[in-house]
Structures are given as C-alpha cells and as structure tokens.
Amino acid sequence: xxxxxxxxxxxxxxxxxxxxxxxxxxxxxxxxxxxxxxxxxxxxxxxxxxxxxxxxxxxxxxxxxxxxxxxxxxxxxxxxxxxxxxxxxxxxxxxxxxxxxxxxxxxxxxxxxxxxxxxxxxxxxxxxxxxxxxx
Numbered sequence: 001x002x003x004x005x006x007x008x009x010x011x012x013x014x015x016x017x018x019x020x021x022x023x024x025x026x027x028x029x030x031x032x033x034x035x036x037x038x039x040x041x042x043x044x045x046x047x048x049x050x051x052x053x054x055x056x057x058x059x060x061x062x063x064x065x066x067x068x069x070x071x072x073x074x075x076x077x078x079x080x081x082x083x084x085x086x087x088x089x090x091x092x093x094x095x096x097x098x099x100x101x102x103x104x105x106x107x108x109x110x111x112x113x114x115x116x117x118x119x120x121x122x123x124x125x126x127x128x129x130x131x132x133x134x135x
Contacts, residue, residue: 034080061087089128097121 039062046053064087070084101117108116 028070035062035066089132090125093121093124094127096124 039057041062043057046057067087068080068083071080072077097117097120100120101113104113104116
C-alpha cells in the first residue's frame, strides 16, 4: 500500500481555476448559437409536418430569454424590467410584420413579402422608440 495523502473534497472544489472573461464570453456565444440553431432546426422539422406549428414556434421567447439571461446576470433589477418593457414595446412591430406578410403573399413572391414585412417591422419599431423617446 502506497503512502498517499488523503484527498479532501473541499480542496478539489477550491483548486479549480476560475474561467477568465474571454472564456466566459465565448461560452455565452456558443450557448446562444446552440439555442438559435435548435430553434431553427425545430422550425424546419415542424414545417414538414404542417404549417401551424412553425408559425407558432417563433412566439417562443428564445431571443428574449437569451437577452434577459444576459441582463439578469448583471443583478440589476431595474435593467431587467427595462429590458422586459422594451421587448413588450416591439409587439406592435411584430404584428405589423405578420400583417404585411399575410396580405402581400398572394400578390408577391414570399421573399419579397418577407422583405416588406421586415421593412415594416423596422419602421414601426423605430417609430415606437423614437416617439417614446421624444415624449
């Protein structure tokens, strides 16, 4: 039997190096990419089974969840609430995007309908935030 010193569990926990900021930032980017990729894969997979679920899945707050995780990690309750309110303000812009896409798809190619929807989303979102800023 060899003479080895006993290993203390607490020493193992303390001895672990703390990841530096660059490693932490890289892991956040990788995690966000994985979540976005999984959501995209789910939308593509569900689109093969019908049209309703792929239309509903983007309502899952993937990007809001990621954004609120990042803001929440700062431990700033006011900032967290501000991010929630900012996200809620974009709901009319999202509805405008869907409306333009819905009403132009019979007249235009779907890619043009999407571009029109994106342009409308941008205009409405800017109008909302600029109007609230000047008020």
